[in-house]
Amino acid sequence: MTALSDDIPHHILSVLVENKAGVLARVSGLFARRGFNIVSLAVAPTEDEYLSRITIAVEVASAPLDQITEQLFKLISVVSITELDPRHAVERELLLVTIEAPPDVRPQILALVDELAGRVLDEGQDRLTVSVEGHPNALDDCAERLRPFGIVELRRTGRVALPKLDNAIDHRLHQV
Amino acid sequence: MQLNGSQALIKALEMEGVDTIFGLPGGCILPAYDPLLDSAIRHILVRHEQGAGHMAEGYAHVTGRPGVAMVTSGPAATNIVTPLCNAYMDSIPLVVITGQVPVSAIGTDAFQECDTIGVTRSVTKHNELITSAQDIPRAVREAFHIATTGRPGPVLLDIPKDIIDARNPNSAMEWHWPDDADVLAGLPGYRPITHGDPRKIREAAEFILRAERPVIYAGGGILKARAAETLHELAELCGIHVVTTLMARGAFPDSHPLCLGMPGMHGNYTAVTAMQRSDLLIALGSRFDDRITGKVDAFAPEAKVIHVDIDPAEIGKVRRPDVPIVGDCRLVIEELVEVLKELLANGAAFPDRSRWKQTIAGWQEINPLAYVPAEPGDSLKPQFVLEQLRDNNPDDCIVVSGVGQHQMWASQYWHFERPYTWVNSGGLGTMGFAVPAAIGAKVGRPDSTVWAVDGDGCFQMTAQELVTAAAERIPVKIAILNNAYLGMVRQWQEMFYEERYSEVYLSPDLPDYKLWAEAMGCVGMRVDSPEEVEAAIQKANEIDDRPVVIDFRVDAAEKVYPMVAPGQSNDDIVTDPGLRQGIKR
Numbered sequence A: 001m002t003a004l005s006d007d008i009p010h011h012i013l014s015v016l017v018e019n020k021a022g023v024l025a026r027v028s029g030l031f032a033r034r035g036f037n038i039v040s041l042a043v044a045p046t047e048d049e050y051l052s053r054i055t056i057a058v059e060v061a062s063a064p065l066d067q068i069t070e071q072l073f074k075l076i077s078v079v080s081i082t083e084l085d086p087r088h089a090v091e092r093e094l095l096l097v098t099i100e101a102p103p104d105v106r107p108q109i110l111a112l113v114d115e116l117a118g119r120v121l122d123e124g125q126d127r128l129t130v131s132v133e134g135h136p137n138a139l140d141d142c143a144e145r146l147r148p149f150g151i152v153e154l155r156r157t158g159r160v161a162l163p164k165l166d167n168a169i170d171h172r173l174h175q176v
Numbered sequence B: 001m002q003l004n005g006s007q008a009l010i011k012a013l014e015m016e017g018v019d020t021i022f023g024l025p026g027g028c029i030l031p032a033y034d035p036l037l038d039s040a041i042r043h044i045l046v047r048h049e050q051g052a053g054h055m056a057e058g059y060a061h062v063t064g065r066p067g068v069a070m071v072t073s074g075p076a077a078t079n080i081v082t083p084l085c086n087a088y089m090d091s092i093p094l095v096v097i098t099g100q101v102p103v104s105a106i107g108t109d110a111f112q113e114c115d116t117i118g119v120t121r122s123v124t125k126h127n128e129l130i131t132s133a134q135d136i137p138r139a140v141r142e143a144f145h146i147a148t149t150g151r152p153g154p155v156l157l158d159i160p161k162d163i164i165d166a167r168n169p170n171s172a173m174e175w176h177w178p179d180d181a182d183v184l185a186g187l188p189g190y191r192p193i194t195h196g197d198p199r200k201i202r203e204a205a206e207f208i209l210r211a212e213r214p215v216i217y218a219g220g221g222i223l224k225a226r227a228a229e230t231l232h233e234l235a236e237l238c239g240i241h242v243v244t245t246l247m248a249r250g251a252f253p254d255s256h257p258l259c260l261g262m263p264g265m266h267g268n269y270t271a272v273t274a275m276q277r278s279d280l281l282i283a284l285g286s287r288f289d290d291r292i293t294g295k296v297d298a299f300a301p302e303a304k305v306i307h308v309d310i311d312p313a314e315i316g317k318v319r320r321p322d323v324p325i326v327g328d329c330r331l332v333i334e335e336l337v338e339v340l341k342e343l344l345a346n347g348a349a350f351p352d353r354s355r356w357k358q359t360i361a362g363w364q365e366i367n368p369l370a371y372v373p374a375e376p377g378d379s380l381k382p383q384f385v386l387e388q389l390r391d392n393n394p395d396d397c398i399v400v401s402g403v404g405q406h407q408m409w410a411s412q413y414w415h416f417e418r419p420y421t422w423v424n425s426g427g428l429g430t431m432g433f434a435v436p437a438a439i440g441a442k443v444g445r446p447d448s449t450v451w452a453v454d455g456d457g458c459f460q461m462t463a464q465e466l467v468t469a470a471a472e473r474i475p476v477k478i479a480i481l482n483n484a485y486l487g488m489v490r491q492w493q494e495m496f497y498e499e500r501y502s503e504v505y506l507s508p509d510l511p512d513y514k515l516w517a518e519a520m521g522c523v524g525m526r527v528d529s530p531e532e533v534e535a536a537i538q539k540a541n542e543i544d545d546r547p548v549v550i551d552f553r554v555d556a557a558e559k560v561y562p563m564v565a566p567g568q569s570n571d572d573i574v575t576d577p578g579l580r581q582g583i584k585r
């Protein structure tokens, strides 16, 4: 597996949508139809029960940013779009991984998890499940360093992001 | 007031002012057809659901009101996908209602279940699966609001059977008609921008005051915004020439001295070349379609661009404008005219454009739109049929066309004097559009003569709707330009595939169009020679109690000129070689 995320120059769009059936399909369908490539995508409810937030990282090369946001904003269910320039945003992602961890190498793995500021979530006879939180780039490195021990399964949530504090840029592109 | 879902649906349509529904019933939508019996709404029973969709489009085109179609689930829903896509491409307001299997059966591959929402998502402005009878009035109001505001387009409502079935408890509802505030609250993400940014409008006015070779590039948005009158005012105030795209024919009168007619792949030489040489394109409700620009990199290389469109996504999609203005064309042009008047009153003046005007007049003289007329004994020229149709009908005659060579000739040779007299399928290029769209147009404008100019290939795709027209006494007139070929494809094979004709021959006699027309309850005629044309048209115009079909046997070798070959620069426009060399064929 190669690095997943930051090798690809991307825009981060934080999209507030109506919390209705099929909205994610509309958004992802639009990206497919217009040939915009998604690097990562995360969806979650918001503090308002009628709204959800979709955080999308879009490949820069696939289309001009304003075409992507204008087309996205045409969807009736999209309420607002905020563009976060990766240079002016904090990005975080969660990685869950189950690793082969027989007793003889387990101490080595635990030491590595410690170094990565990860946490052991579950322990089996020969395996461990670990979580690591961090910048997507850092998670790429984590995965690489854990790989030699034998990765059974690996899951990543896709990134979420917020603007950096104390910078004057207005990220809001479209707000109704 | 307690109602059931089907009553609520029909009542909601009545509340929206719907006078006509084009449709065909079936299992899942069946309950909605019962209260229809007690409603003043006229239902037109089509023979194929594609026909219902195109009829609704024709109706919307000529009235400006949303067209409404209602069909059942599954195969009926898939049959109406083509009109939805057509309406989406041409920004036609439609509300399409499809039946769906009961809520509890959704996702089980039930009989006639189809994921209509999934299938139509990319060809509608919006769609919604209604899952509760209580939601019906809200969903209908929102659908009409979305279809008709902003950039118009088709909206589909998918309605499961149980919530409209009077015998099912799921259909019980308490009637409530949402007000405007409810609609806004229900659509938090939908606020179309209608008023242009005043600073940008002022900037546009300044560009116009400086331009030496300006051209107004008027698109279908002018008609959607009902801005033809304002466009007229702008053009006359500034003395700027206007091109009207295929979607905007009629938005500016062809007889006006400032009208240059249609630009694009089959546009006339002057319209194409004036845009190419222009130093300012004022794009009003047009979208720089590839059929207009030719090779984009070579399109109007010296022109600055003012682009006015209600859809922000159109601005800069193809060509980056110097002055982008998001807004409703009518409102923006009105404001632009005000600013220009103010600047002119304060001493501003247009530069001397007499040389540009002379250049344009010169192009018009050297390269008028023309064809090589038939010699005695030659077969009938399709352009001649169009000229005769045009000259034997009033200005308010509505012309509807299919897709192919005949469509281009119709757009070229008709003289459009009024808005909303031209109905065609521009963006999608849907063969089979003409017959049903003409029927819809006639329903919407019963007092106007409606002529469809159709191809023999197109006619065979949806001709069965003439049965609908005959049964419903909708007296449309159909002129088939029967060249026995899929003519437009034949033209490309002749020009770009070394005359290797592959699967384009149709035969002039199979079917027998006259007999077929008569079998469908229409008057059928056949015309072979130029001398018969006018009399046949006049005879058709006298018939007002049933549809008429005239099979015009036209020259199969005739090609549409001028032409900019696909992917080529508009500089390389080719006019009819027969005319250029003065050769009589």
Ligand SMILES: Cc1ncc(C[n+]2csc(CCOP(=O)(O)OP(=O)(O)O)c2C)c(N)n1
Pocket (backbone or CB within 6 Å): B402, B403, B404, B405, B406, B407, B429, B430, B431, B432, B454, B455, B456, B457, B458, B459, B481, B483, B485, B486, B487, B488, B489
């Ligand atoms: C539904 C559909 N299928 C295929 C095409 C491709 N196509 C464009 S024009 C044309 C030929 C139309 O033939 P006809 O109706 O006889 O018109 P003509 O060009 O001969 O005037 C075809 C096949 C299309 N536009 N639409």
Ligand SMILES: [Mg+2]
Pocket (backbone or CB within 6 Å): B455, B456, B457, B481, B482, B483, B484, B485, B486, B487
């Ligand atoms: Mg033909």
